[in-house]
Amino acid sequence: MDNIDYRILDLLRLNARSGYGDIGDVVGLSASAVKRRVDRLVADGVIRAFTIQVDPEIDGASTEAYVELFCRGTVAPAELKRILSGIPEVVDAGTVTGSADAIVHMRSRDIPSLELALERVRIAPNVDHTRSAIVLSRLIHRRAE
Template sequence: MDSLDYGIIDQLRLNARAGYGDIGDIIGLSASAVKRRVDRLVSDGVIRGFTIQVDPAVDGLSTEAYVELFCRGTVAPDELRRILSGIPDVVDAGTVTGSADAIVHMRSRDIASLELALERVRVAPNVDHTRSAIVLSRLISRSHD
């Protein structure tokens, strides 16, 4: 990958619907050269797909929380993945350093739905307790998947 490829990726991150000619005008290539590079980036697996981002409130998921998950003993990441993947309100999760074993990002319709989802996490085997923080307002939201 070179600086032109990174420029193409940057432009597609800003607007996945941008035309090849528009991208080319910004980074200094012809539309056909941009298309060839995008095709190569897709075939090489650098670009995994093109998507849209929909406001979660449109889907009725306006209540959001970050949850620290604390386990009893040592729990393998695969076991945490199994536990969390069965809860639709979990939109993102990862193991972390520090006192918590994992951080879980949840989205629900309302507080009552969030509470039900949290209870499903809490009763899972090996889960000792959780600590939750409900999001009041989103300040920055970027996706780099």
């Protein structure tokens, strides 16, 4: 990967529907050269998918929270993944340093449905307790994937 590849990725992150010619105008390549680079990035697994992002408010998931997850004893990340994968309101999760074992990003249609999803997390085996923070307003949102 070189600087041009990184610039192409940045432009595709902003708009995955950008035309090769439009991207080429910005990075200084022809449309066909951009297409070859994008094809190589896909073949190499750098680009995993082209997708859409739907506004969560329109999609019925306007309530969001960040939840710290605290476990009893030592729980393997694979087990946490198994537990959290079964809860559709969980949109992102990762193990973390500090006192919590994991941080979980959840989205739901409203507070009652968020509460139900949180209860499903809390009753999972090995989960001791959670600490939640409901998002009031989103200030910055960048997707790294």
